[in-house]
Amino acid sequence: MKAQTVIGVDVGGTFTDLVLFDGATGRVTTAKTPSQRGNEAEGFLTGLGALGRIAEFGPIVHGTTVGTNALLERKGARVGLITTPGFRDVLEMRRRDRPRTWGLRGDFIPVVERNFAVEVGERTLADGSIRVAVDVEEVAACARILAAQGAEALAIVFVNAYANPANERDAAAAARAVWPNEHVVASHEILPEIREFERASTTALNAYLQPVVGNYLNRLQGALKERDFVGDLHIVQSNGGVTSVDGARKFPVRTALSGPAAGVIAASQIAKAAGFENVITADLGGTSFDVSLIAKGEASLAAQTTIDFGLVIRTPMIEITTIGAGGGSIASVDRSGLLQVGPESAGSVPGPVCYGAGGDRPTLTDAHVVLGRINAERPIGGKLARLDVEAARRAILTHVGDPLGLDADAAAAAIVRIANARMAGALRLVSIERGHDPKVFALMPFGGGGPLHAGALVGEVGLKAAIAPRYPGLTSAFGCVIADLRHDQVQTLNWPLDALDEAALQRKLIEEGAAAKRIVESAGVPVESVDVLFELDMHYVGQTHAIAAPLPFVFDGAGPVVTAARVREAFETSYEARFSRKLDGVPIKIVSLRSAAIGRHPRFDLTRLAPPPGASLEGARRGTRKVWFDGAQRETAIWSRLDLPVGALIEGPAVLEQPDATIVVDPGLRARVDALGNVILERIGT
DSSP states (O other): OGGGEEEEEEEOSSEEEEEEEETTTOOEEEEEEEOOTTOHHHHHHHHHHHHSOGGGOOOEEEEOOHHHHHHHTTOSOOEEEEEOTTOTTHHHHTTSOOSSTTOSOOOOOOSSOGGGEEEOSOEEOTTSOEEEOOOHHHHHHHHHHHHHHTOSEEEEEOTTTTTOOHHHHHHHHHHHHHOSSSOEEEHHHHOOOSOHHHHHHHHHHHHHHHHHHHHHHHHHHHHHHHTTOOSOEEEEOTTSOEEEHHHHHHOGGGGTTHHHHHHHHHHHHHHHHTTOSSEEEEEEOSSOEEEEEEETTEEOEESOEEEETTEEEOSOEEOOEEESOSTTEEEEEOTTSOEEEEEEEOTTTTOOGGGTSSOOSOBHHHHHHHTTSSOTTSOTTSOSSOOOHHHHHHHHIIIIIHHHTOOHHHHHHHHHHHHHHHHHHHHHHHTGGGTOOGGGOEEEEETTTHHHHHHHHHHHHTOSEEEEOSSGGGHHHHHHHHOOEEEEEEEEEEEEGGGOOHHHHHHHHHHHHHHHHHHHHTTOOOOSEEEEEEEEEEEETTOSSOEEEEEEEEOOSSOOOOOHHHHHHHHHHHHHHHHSOOOTTOOEEEEEEEEEEEEEOOOOOGGGGSOOTTOOHHHHEEEEEEEEETTEEEEEEEEEGGGOOTTOEEESSEEEEETTEEEEEOTTEEEEEOTTSOEEEEETTO
């Protein structure tokens, strides 16, 4: 079994989802277990145990939110900072922004406390020349002082180190010689790119996360070893690719959006195979609603992301918009008498009121249970025998119904409507507000709760259709299984295009491409091939911000043929696509070179997820029950989703149930099962 299997594990805030794919038989086995917040490894191992004997498993690919949670909850390591004279306060000054633009109050505490930031004599100029060489003895002395003060990790950030890392490299060597652990990072190792604040922030956050993520991975590897696991453990990165455990330990900042990114990768492949190139993913878990746009089959990558105010990470990440509206989001009436849903969440402990685990404040999940959309006798995850409908009803009536003068059903329906409105706002943000017409996009709902809202969101936003994948609640874990290996790197150039040395750029492409490819090949992950892609960050002279101009070729080892004309064409194509015009006659500048090495896995055959040949409508029928639609309880057909045959057509109102999720087919919609087992929700008459 070991050599043929691969397991994807996504540890979310509420559930840990697992998918085992057996390459020999094509069999897919799934498991879902409650997450153990603060002890995520426990839920991970419990889920593995449900799949079989851990000692027999092959590679495990893991999507994790440990880094994300540490950043959002400010539970990282205590970090010391060694920097250039005059740059001690870069992290606090940021980009002169404020948490509340028009407020008169508010503060921001960076991840490096001010008394943990020290300056040492050194200076590198923007052209890479060294005006003042660093004093390594001074660096060592400062490192000892910071360690004695209680710093657990050390970040070294010198101005202009992107142009010449010599001073920073010498300082890092001196600090590592005296530092009590391995957690020393230098900015040229993390982000050798212009922009002082972004480079300092990314480096400091990497140091902030190293002990937390490193300790988690060490515990996880130790626990797997105790259970005789001899396969490889890999980690999903925020760019949608996979890295080794050593890579994740060294660059934990690149895993900040690990779990959500895996879901987008899976959604992209599923949608493309189903014939939908333009989709908006909607991942509704227990604590959040994550949205991403895929245009022409490609997920959008952002050069930098703000995890929370002032916590800026500049490394390629799949562009994901997150709001606090999950199944565990708490519903309440505020002091002005308005109904609010989220962002506060009940999480997995105590969880929704209907779980019977001590929660007493109503959640979005409680509303669905009261409305009959979720089957109280068959909760997802399989860990609870049944859900307490009456407890959920009482909580909704007490906290929402009575203050608003509504009965329990109307109050529960109001909770769902408010949640739908917030989710629709997130969908509009990534589509309409960025120039995309939602009528040409389909919704890909996943997570345990996504398909519950799919029909309502299609109508509210004006989307083309919705595609519920075969296992919606396990899509992120499935993404772990199919994700490619990926390594991104960047190097600032600052070259004017009009005076471009084509030979120098050619050498740089070959050098950077070969370096990125070596990292992928040395990761120990088997792949079919390695592609290296290039982008140039460029702008017109006088502009502040650059745009990405993809170069239209793949590195082949000897290097592509590059000319100034091809570079200009790439930039003007990207600029015109974004701004609908070019600036003829204005000089152009190349700011940075970005290289991405992608180790391609064999494509997953999605037909293996299709319904079995013997599936039938009669075998999938599960009777009826009363479900709330359009202001009243309606007798509604209930179906076993995984038993529906290819080609099945079911008109709403209907509810399709499966162990990991529930799909609600609203009145006016029709559900169709395609050849891959996806459920396509479409308006009747289209």
